[in-house]
Amino acid sequence: MQLLSTITCPQCGHPSTETMPTDACRFFYECAGCGALLKPKAGDCCVFCSYGDVPCPPVQAARERGRVAECCGGGPDNTAKA
Numbered sequence: 001m002q003l004l005s006t007i008t009c010p011q012c013g014h015p016s017t018e019t020m021p022t023d024a025c026r027f028f029y030e031c032a033g034c035g036a037l038l039k040p041k042a043g044d045c046c047v048f049c050s051y052g053d054v055p056c057p058p059v060q061a062a063r064e065r066g067r068v069a070e071c072c073g074g075g076p077d078n079t080a081k082a
């Protein structure tokens with residue numbers, strides 16, 4: 001289980017490594033580079049799934065079991081992301 005995820009801002013490209021909570025999804029993230037308030041893309045449960053290089057812990061746990069995380073709703077594009 002990886003608890004560190006590097007979020008890359010889609011607006012300015014600023015990367016920032018953040019520690020993810022294991023028991024909650026993080027919905028808002030303020031970029032340290034440009035101050036943009038990031039929100040998850042449609043179908044994603046949290047900003048780590050949308051902009052991080054590692055998905056959030058609930059998603060990781062589900063993938064280890066070969067399943068789609070319930071917190072992400074099992075959208076069709078969830079399996080397309082690395």
Ligand SMILES: [Zn+2]
Nearest residue numbers: 009012031034
């Ligand atoms: Zn930014």
